[in-house]
Each structure stands twice: as structure tokens, then as C-alpha cells.
Amino acid sequence: MPTSASASASASSTTATGPNSDLLIRLNSPDSQVQLKALRELKNRIIGNRTKKLSFVKLGLVPAVAAILASKAQAHSHSDHDCNLLVQSAAALGSFACGFDAGVRAVLDAGACPNLLLLLSHPDDKVVDAGARSLRMIYQSNLAPKCDFLQDKNMEFLLSLLNSENENVTGLGASIVIHSCETITEKKALCHAGVLKKLVSLLQGSPSQRDNSLESLATIMKDNDEAVSEFVGCESGRALSSVIELTKDRHLRTRFLASRCLIAIRNTSSCYLQDMGIKTKLVHLLLELHDDPGQVGDEAPFAFSSLISQKVDLQKIALEANAIDKLYNHLQKNHLHPKRFQGLLLALADLCSKLESCRSRFLSLQALNLVSEALTHDSSDVRTAACICLRCVSRSIKNLCAGNFMNEMIVPPLVRLLDDPSISVQVAALSAVGNIVVDFTTHRSLFLQCGGVKQLVQLSRSMDSTLRLNALWALRNLMCLADYICKQGIFMELTASSLASLICDPEPFVQEQALALIRNLVDGCMNSVELVFAEDGIILDAVGRQLQSASRDEIWIQGLYVLSNVASGNEVHKEAVMHQLVPQADNGAQSLILKFLQSNESQLRIAAVWTIVNLTFPSTPNAFSRFVKLHNAGIVSQVKSMASDPCLDVKLRVKSALGQFKTFSDGST
Amino acid sequence: MSLFLSSTIDQAYHQLAEIEAELKAAMAGSKKVITREEWEKKLNDVKIKKEDMNKLVMNFLVTEGYVDAAEKFRKESGTEPDIDLATITDRMAVKKAVQCGNVEDAIEKVNDLNPEILDTNPQLFFHLQQQRLIELIRNGKVEEALEFAQEELAPRGEENQSFLEELERTVALLAFEDVSNCPVGELLDISQRLKTASEVNAAILTSQSHEKDPKLPSLLKMLIWAQNQLDEKAHYPRINDLSTARLEDPSV
Known part of the structure; x- marks a missing residue:
């Protein structure tokens, strides 16, 4: 049998490296017949075979192929033989670039792109096809150079591609749009140049043109309300109806891309596609697309997420459509592709982000077991997604109260992720930890036993500000309503000096979290208030400095609550707060507390009045002298003037302050 | 239409x-x-x-x-x-090649028709390679079959668990003296060729924007x-x- 004979020849020839380098010699041969044969052989050996692609890239075959392409593309010879060389070399380069980043890099490094572009104006259709296909492969990779649409000549080039009669060439145009269009300025430039109109007309083309058009349209319309309104008005609404119609297409991918296009429109502009019918339809369609075992099924959960994310109405529809059970069933399958695994976890996270009913359905399915397994997955994307899912599910106060997350299944693997090599995993793990440590029972001990606090403290000293921020946030929640022993333990690990420096962190968000953490630390018993006086009151001084120098309401609010909590302590504590808030010497400077009382931010006024209430609490020995100081600084009259504050909470606090003031006035007169 | x-x-x-x-x-x-x-x-x-x-x-x-x-x-x-009749001839040549067991020839023809088909259809590519392996086993070329399985198919199995299982099933053919009467014998059946052939046929049709x-x-x-x-x-x-x-x- 001739076939098996040739199969055996190639099978045995692949074992040694000899024949591979032989391929290189033949590609460099002066005899172009030999070259052609070598090109075909190379092409047939790499198509579909990543291992071969990699080994041939390493052997340096790509530059040799690119050289043949260059010599023939620039020679303008149209003989059959030369056309054949062009087709085969372009096809080989395209295959190297197909779904394989190392190949794309080699093809780009070999300078093949300009020569492939030359093929697009070749008179032979086969050559044009081969060139366009290869370029499309390259443009499907993130490594491909971005096309700058703001340059007129590039825009003209793009339009010429989209206007082509050749399906592969219009496909290339669409790929370039999908790959290169990022900023809103670029998106608008494309619309102004007529690209959107052209893409709409391609919706009537062949199935592949239709798919390309749908994907490009979704790209251009995302976050671009100008494009959305242009599209919706296109052909008096017919363009939009045809996309809606395409969600019923027989082709799975077309249905998927049409739904993505509609999601882009909905998410960008809140005035379109808001009726119940289309919402329900999109939810059902996307859930159904999850069943596809291929690429569409891998991408479906991400599209589903973008549909329901932050939208309670859609999350309700999804719950009614049994979305949690359906996604969970997919999650249960063995050997999930990491991308699909990640997508499913993120979709479940979005579903559970707002509605308690979703969370309880999720938990009733014992889905937490699968999430816990995902915490130790090989792929960092999956680990991140598992943490995000855990974070959203653990927003359930009911289950937090029951201590349903503080257990052996969740806490140890989660604490281990705090030490993950990937920063995004660490950040996601921190955000999950931050929720589950809000525990109203005594389960905190498990977290402490696993070394969680040590890890969090270490991360609070990280060079990465996002890590510092999230670590502090988790510690702050851990500190919330904790007993003194627990608070003391965390404080000893953190140390006063490093807390003081976190209060003065270069990042305002970190400063805010550090202050909020201390606010929780000093909330409660007298002993814990004592903690901020460690190391000569270094923390309190830092708080005072931050209140002086900061310029953000959030920081002032947290800082002021720290002082307010400290002011609930004993005489020493109260005097220390006075020292920070009311200037000692009369140097004409406005006292800080006066500034906060006059703030436009009601939260800040509440905190300020509360502090004064604590400072002037009548039964304490020096309350009167503090009242006099406050009076002299003009603070008492300021509080009096706030008796009818527009904010009800402020009004209430002012009332109690004024009540206390009255006892002093009664005593003094 | x-x-x-x-x-x-x-x-x-x-x-x-x-x-x-x-x-x-x-x-x-x-x-x-x-x-x-x-x-x-x-x-x-x-x-x-x-x-x-x-x-x-x-x-x-x-x-x-x-x-x-x-x-x-x-x-x-x-x-x-709704399609150029000439493309049917090419497609039929591929289909026929698989049906006759000339799988390598079929692969080259598909690649000439459109190199994207096998580069973007890992499952189809695997099934064609699997068919090649089956043909080698059918012809009693045990050593070549093993080498081919190791060189070409094993890496695909590493990329995809279900391919690995199919590969194991196929290699199991080598373990039986009387292949016509073994649990995986159906792989040698002509129906296996027809199955592979129709899968290629469908992929080519899809690539030509035609219903499969x-x-x-x-x-x-x-x-x-x-x-x-x-x-x-x-x-x-x-x-x-x-x-x-x-x-x-x-x-x-």
C-alpha cells in the first residue's frame, strides 16, 4: 500500500533530529523545486501539531520560510511555480502562528508581516487567500502589533480590506478591528470613517463574514454609546433586529456572537434592550451555550458574567432559569479546561454577588466543596476565580453567622494562597479572607491556628500597594468585634510602629484601611484602647498628623472615629484626644474639630459630634475643664448652631451633646 | 436557502x-x-x-x-x-482517500484546500491521526505504529484527556492476537473509516460556509x-x- 509506505517513512524519519535539519538545508536550497517540496512537507508536519511547531521554531525554520516568502513576494513574478511557493510559504507561516504564541513571535521577528501584506494585492486569488489567512492567524494573537487607526493611511487600509470581495480579506479586516481597537478614541474614529456601517452591511454576507462582523461590532460598541446609537439607528433599526434574529441562528457560534453583541449594547447604553423578553432570552440562550464542549462553551460563562454582573434584575431571572444548578452541573465535570473552569467560577461569583437567594441555592448544592478543590488547582486563573467566588458567596451574613466558612475545608487552603507566587491570586485570596473572618462566633481560632494572621501581617508590609490594602482590610475585619485576647494577638504581630507607618502610607487607600483597622482595634474594652498608647503613643500621633495633612473625607472619617473611640476611654485617653484635636496654645489656628463640624460631609459631622459627646461625658472628673476648652475654641457654639442639622443622625448626636453641655452650664451658673 | x-x-x-x-x-x-x-x-x-x-x-x-x-x-x-461545484470534487477526493485508508494523502489534501481546518480542529486532527494509526496496525506494521503513536499522538493526548483515552483504546489493538475478535475490534471496522471520512467532510463544508x-x-x-x-x-x-x-x- 503506497500510503502506509510513506507514512512509515515519515514516522521513522521524525525520531532523529537529522531529517529536521535536513529540512532547513532544503528550504535554503538554490533549487526552488526542492524548496517547494520542503515547504509542503514542513506545512503538513506542523499543521495541528504544537509540539512540531515548537521544535521547528527552535531549529530556526521560520526565518528560512520567511526568506522564501520575501524573495517571491517582492519579485512580482506571477508564474504558477512562484505562486505555489508564495501559497506554501504563507500557509506554513500561518500555521506557525496559529494558536501558538512562540510561533507568532518567530513569524513577527522574521519580518514576515509586510511581505504577507504584499500578497493581498496579488492577482492570483489563491495567493490572496493564503496571505489573508496567515495574517488573520497572526492578528488573533495578543502579540501582533496594534494597528493605529488614528493614522489616515491605516484607516484607509482597513476600509480597503473590509470592502474586499474576498471573504478571507474581509475576515482579516475584522480580525484587525477586534485585535487593535481598544480606546474610545479609536472606536469613535472607526465609526466616523464608516467602519460600523460597513460591518453592518457584512451582516448580510456569508456565515463567516457574519460572525466576524458580529464580533467586531461588539468590540466597537462596548463602552461606546455613540456607536450604539448609530448602530441602533442603522437602516431604521433593521440592523439591531437582524442581530436579535441571529440569536436564533442554527450556528452555535453565530448565536453566541450575536448575544455578545446584544450584551455590549445593553451594557453600554441603558436605554436599549431593557424589556423582560430579551433579558430572559439572553439568559436562557447563554445558559444553553454552556453545553457546547468546544470554544463557545469555554467562552460562554464569561459572556454570561458580563450579562448579569452588577444587575440584580438579571440575576433574579438567571436564578429562576435554574442558572446556579446548571453552572454547578458543568462545574462537576471531570477534566474541565482551565479557561472554562475559571469562567464557571466567575459566573457563579457574579450570580452570588448580590442576592442571598442565589447564595443559599449555591450552598445548598454543596458547591463549596468544588470551590475548595479549585483553591489548589494548577492554574493561577482558576485559583483566583475560586477565591473571587468564595468572596461573593461569603457575603451571606446568615452563613457567616453560622460559621459556615470557617472550617477545615476552606480556611487552610485559603491561608496557603496568601503565600501564592501570583499576586492576583494573593489579592483574590485576601478579599475572600476579608469576608470570612467577619465571624460572629468563636471560629476565629481556626484562622489563627493556620497562621493566617502572620501571613496577613506579612502582606501588609508588601511592596505591592494592592496587597497592603487588601491585607489591612482583612485584618480590619478580623479585628471587628473580636475579644481582647484576639485583638492583642494581632496587635503584637503588627506592632505599633508598623501600624503608625501604614497610617502614613503613600497610598491614600492604604491610609484609610489602616485607620479603619485601628478604629476596630480600639472599639470596645478599655484594655484595647490602651494598645494605641504603646511606644509613646506613636499611633495616636500618626493619626493626628494624618488628620492635619490628609485631604480626603474617607481618611478624616476613619481617623476621627479612632479618636472618638479613644475618647470613650479613661481620663488619660480623653486628654490625649483633646491634645490632638484642640490646639494647646492660642496661636490663632482653627482647631481641627471645628473644621470637621463645619464639613459638608454628614458622616464627618457625625463622627465629630460623637467625639465631643465622648469628651464631655458628664460623670468624668475633668469633663468640665474640657468643656471650657471646647467652649473657648468656639466649638460649643458651633455645636449649638447645628441643632437643626439636615442630617438626622447628626441632629440626634447634637441633641445628646447639647444635653451634656446643659449639665455644665447648670453647674457653672 | x-x-x-x-x-x-x-x-x-x-x-x-x-x-x-x-x-x-x-x-x-x-x-x-x-x-x-x-x-x-x-x-x-x-x-x-x-x-x-x-x-x-x-x-x-x-x-x-x-x-x-x-x-x-x-x-x-x-x-x-449555492457552492462552486469544483470544490465538491476536492472534498470528495479527501473523503474517498479516508474511506480507502489513505489518511496521510487525505490530510495533505485538506491542508492544500485550507490549512486552517486541521489547525483549528484539534479533535478532527486527532481522529485523522488515530485513523492513520489504525491503518498501520491493520497492515501489521507494529513498530511503525508504536513509533507513530508515540511521536504524533501521545503529545495530543497530553493536551487533552479524552484524546488520551481514545489513544489508549487504539493502542490496545496491538495487544490482541486476533484483532477481529477483541473488545476494541470495531476500530478496524470499515465503519470507523466512514465515521472519520464524514467528520472531515463536515469540517470542509463548514469551512466553506456551508451547512454540514x-x-x-x-x-x-x-x-x-x-x-x-x-x-x-x-x-x-x-x-x-x-x-x-x-x-x-x-x-x-
Whole structure:
């Protein structure tokens, strides 16, 4: 049998490296017949075979192929033989670039792109096809150079591609749009140049043109309300109806891309596609697309997420459509592709982000077991997604109260992720930890036993500000309503000096979290208030400095609550707060507390009045002298003037302050 | 092509819905009887254009790859195929190569036709390579088969768990003395070649923006489905033999 004979020849020839380098010699041969044969052989050996692609890239075959392409593309010879060389070399380069980043890099490094572009104006259709296909492969990779649409000549080039009669060439145009269009300025430039109109007309083309058009349209319309309104008005609404119609297409991918296009429109502009019918339809369609075992099924959960994310109405529809059970069933399958695994976890996270009913359905399915397994997955994307899912599910106060997350299944693997090599995993793990440590029972001990606090403290000293921020946030929640022993333990690990420096962190968000953490630390018993006086009151001084120098309401609010909590302590504590808030010497400077009382931010006024209430609490020995100081600084009259504050909470606090003031006035007169 | 068909089907559904509505009104436990006259009158109300029928036939010939018949039918009926007939010849050559066991030849032909097909269809590529392995085993080339499995197929198995399982099943052929009588013997069956051939055929059609299945069989399936639905509610002239499409008198 001739076939098996040739199969055996190639099978045995692949074992040694000899024949591979032989391929290189033949590609460099002066005899172009030999070259052609070598090109075909190379092409047939790499198509579909990543291992071969990699080994041939390493052997340096790509530059040799690119050289043949260059010599023939620039020679303008149209003989059959030369056309054949062009087709085969372009096809080989395209295959190297197909779904394989190392190949794309080699093809780009070999300078093949300009020569492939030359093929697009070749008179032979086969050559044009081969060139366009290869370029499309390259443009499907993130490594491909971005096309700058703001340059007129590039825009003209793009339009010429989209206007082509050749399906592969219009496909290339669409790929370039999908790959290169990022900023809103670029998106608008494309619309102004007529690209959107052209893409709409391609919706009537062949199935592949239709798919390309749908994907490009979704790209251009995302976050671009100008494009959305242009599209919706296109052909008096017919363009939009045809996309809606395409969600019923027989082709799975077309249905998927049409739904993505509609999601882009909905998410960008809140005035379109808001009726119940289309919402329900999109939810059902996307859930159904999850069943596809291929690429569409891998991408479906991400599209589903973008549909329901932050939208309670859609999350309700999804719950009614049994979305949690359906996604969970997919999650249960063995050997999930990491991308699909990640997508499913993120979709479940979005579903559970707002509605308690979703969370309880999720938990009733014992889905937490699968999430816990995902915490130790090989792929960092999956680990991140598992943490995000855990974070959203653990927003359930009911289950937090029951201590349903503080257990052996969740806490140890989660604490281990705090030490993950990937920063995004660490950040996601921190955000999950931050929720589950809000525990109203005594389960905190498990977290402490696993070394969680040590890890969090270490991360609070990280060079990465996002890590510092999230670590502090988790510690702050851990500190919330904790007993003194627990608070003391965390404080000893953190140390006063490093807390003081976190209060003065270069990042305002970190400063805010550090202050909020201390606010929780000093909330409660007298002993814990004592903690901020460690190391000569270094923390309190830092708080005072931050209140002086900061310029953000959030920081002032947290800082002021720290002082307010400290002011609930004993005489020493109260005097220390006075020292920070009311200037000692009369140097004409406005006292800080006066500034906060006059703030436009009601939260800040509440905190300020509360502090004064604590400072002037009548039964304490020096309350009167503090009242006099406050009076002299003009603070008492300021509080009096706030008796009818527009904010009800402020009004209430002012009332109690004024009540206390009255006892002093009664005593003094 | 899809437009005319869906309008025909819509009409059929419409009819069905009407009948159902009538039935619901008349239903009182017993099934309604529809006589041949009533039935034929209803069928006559559905207008199906001759050109639509011709397109359906052409679609079948093109999809199934009967290039000569398609060419003759085009001349006789004036129905234009929705694809260049020359591409059918290429596709049939690939299909035939697989059916004859010349898998490597088929792969090269597919790659000439469009290199994207096998580069973006890992499953199809694996099945073709698996078929190559089967052919080597069939021809008793044990060493080559092992080498080929190791060199070409094993890396694909590493990329995909289900490929690995299929590969193990295929290599198991080598473990039996009498392959025709072993648990995985069906892999050597001619039906395995046909299965692979039809998978390639479908992939080429899809790459040419063409439906991978002819429309006629699915219409027939719909007919059977509709009749089954109707059976529960009425006695009517049924089509029992699809090859003659003769209406049988309702048996009450």
C-alpha cells in the first residue's frame, strides 16, 4: 500500500533530529523545486501539531520560510511555480502562528508581516487567500502589533480590506478591528470613517463574514454609546433586529456572537434592550451555550458574567432559569479546561454577588466543596476565580453567622494562597479572607491556628500597594468585634510602629484601611484602647498628623472615629484626644474639630459630634475643664448652631451633646 | 436557502397549530377523526413552490457530494447550487482517500484546500491521526505504529484527556492476537473509516460556509415528529412509508 509506505517513512524519519535539519538545508536550497517540496512537507508536519511547531521554531525554520516568502513576494513574478511557493510559504507561516504564541513571535521577528501584506494585492486569488489567512492567524494573537487607526493611511487600509470581495480579506479586516481597537478614541474614529456601517452591511454576507462582523461590532460598541446609537439607528433599526434574529441562528457560534453583541449594547447604553423578553432570552440562550464542549462553551460563562454582573434584575431571572444548578452541573465535570473552569467560577461569583437567594441555592448544592478543590488547582486563573467566588458567596451574613466558612475545608487552603507566587491570586485570596473572618462566633481560632494572621501581617508590609490594602482590610475585619485576647494577638504581630507607618502610607487607600483597622482595634474594652498608647503613643500621633495633612473625607472619617473611640476611654485617653484635636496654645489656628463640624460631609459631622459627646461625658472628673476648652475654641457654639442639622443622625448626636453641655452650664451658673 | 425552508416549515407549524386548536376544542376524552378528504384539503392549502423543492434536492446532492448528479440536475432544473461545484470534487477526493485508508494523502489534501481546518480542529486532527494509526496496525506494521503513536499522538493526548483515552483504546489493538475478535475490534471496522471520512467532510463544508448536513433528512425527521405528536390526539391519514409517501387511511 503506497500510503502506509510513506507514512512509515515519515514516522521513522521524525525520531532523529537529522531529517529536521535536513529540512532547513532544503528550504535554503538554490533549487526552488526542492524548496517547494520542503515547504509542503514542513506545512503538513506542523499543521495541528504544537509540539512540531515548537521544535521547528527552535531549529530556526521560520526565518528560512520567511526568506522564501520575501524573495517571491517582492519579485512580482506571477508564474504558477512562484505562486505555489508564495501559497506554501504563507500557509506554513500561518500555521506557525496559529494558536501558538512562540510561533507568532518567530513569524513577527522574521519580518514576515509586510511581505504577507504584499500578497493581498496579488492577482492570483489563491495567493490572496493564503496571505489573508496567515495574517488573520497572526492578528488573533495578543502579540501582533496594534494597528493605529488614528493614522489616515491605516484607516484607509482597513476600509480597503473590509470592502474586499474576498471573504478571507474581509475576515482579516475584522480580525484587525477586534485585535487593535481598544480606546474610545479609536472606536469613535472607526465609526466616523464608516467602519460600523460597513460591518453592518457584512451582516448580510456569508456565515463567516457574519460572525466576524458580529464580533467586531461588539468590540466597537462596548463602552461606546455613540456607536450604539448609530448602530441602533442603522437602516431604521433593521440592523439591531437582524442581530436579535441571529440569536436564533442554527450556528452555535453565530448565536453566541450575536448575544455578545446584544450584551455590549445593553451594557453600554441603558436605554436599549431593557424589556423582560430579551433579558430572559439572553439568559436562557447563554445558559444553553454552556453545553457546547468546544470554544463557545469555554467562552460562554464569561459572556454570561458580563450579562448579569452588577444587575440584580438579571440575576433574579438567571436564578429562576435554574442558572446556579446548571453552572454547578458543568462545574462537576471531570477534566474541565482551565479557561472554562475559571469562567464557571466567575459566573457563579457574579450570580452570588448580590442576592442571598442565589447564595443559599449555591450552598445548598454543596458547591463549596468544588470551590475548595479549585483553591489548589494548577492554574493561577482558576485559583483566583475560586477565591473571587468564595468572596461573593461569603457575603451571606446568615452563613457567616453560622460559621459556615470557617472550617477545615476552606480556611487552610485559603491561608496557603496568601503565600501564592501570583499576586492576583494573593489579592483574590485576601478579599475572600476579608469576608470570612467577619465571624460572629468563636471560629476565629481556626484562622489563627493556620497562621493566617502572620501571613496577613506579612502582606501588609508588601511592596505591592494592592496587597497592603487588601491585607489591612482583612485584618480590619478580623479585628471587628473580636475579644481582647484576639485583638492583642494581632496587635503584637503588627506592632505599633508598623501600624503608625501604614497610617502614613503613600497610598491614600492604604491610609484609610489602616485607620479603619485601628478604629476596630480600639472599639470596645478599655484594655484595647490602651494598645494605641504603646511606644509613646506613636499611633495616636500618626493619626493626628494624618488628620492635619490628609485631604480626603474617607481618611478624616476613619481617623476621627479612632479618636472618638479613644475618647470613650479613661481620663488619660480623653486628654490625649483633646491634645490632638484642640490646639494647646492660642496661636490663632482653627482647631481641627471645628473644621470637621463645619464639613459638608454628614458622616464627618457625625463622627465629630460623637467625639465631643465622648469628651464631655458628664460623670468624668475633668469633663468640665474640657468643656471650657471646647467652649473657648468656639466649638460649643458651633455645636449649638447645628441643632437643626439636615442630617438626622447628626441632629440626634447634637441633641445628646447639647444635653451634656446643659449639665455644665447648670453647674457653672 | 434557509429563508425559503423556514417559511415552508413555518407554514407547516401553522397548520399543525390550527389542527391542534381544533382538536382542543373538540377533545372530550376521545380522539378526533380526520378523513382523507379533509386532510387532503388541508394539505392542498399549503403552497410549496417547485423551486423550493428543487433547491432542497440540490442541497442534498451538493452536501452529499454527488457532483455529477448535481451538475445534471442544475442543467435540467435550472437550479443553481449555492457552492462552486469544483470544490465538491476536492472534498470528495479527501473523503474517498479516508474511506480507502489513505489518511496521510487525505490530510495533505485538506491542508492544500485550507490549512486552517486541521489547525483549528484539534479533535478532527486527532481522529485523522488515530485513523492513520489504525491503518498501520491493520497492515501489521507494529513498530511503525508504536513509533507513530508515540511521536504524533501521545503529545495530543497530553493536551487533552479524552484524546488520551481514545489513544489508549487504539493502542490496545496491538495487544490482541486476533484483532477481529477483541473488545476494541470495531476500530478496524470499515465503519470507523466512514465515521472519520464524514467528520472531515463536515469540517470542509463548514469551512466553506456551508451547512454540514443536508436539509432533507431533518425535514423528514420533523415529519415523523409531527406525526407522533398528532397520533396522541387524532386519527388521520398517516404517511407510514417515507419512500412512497403514501397516505394511509385512518384506522379507527
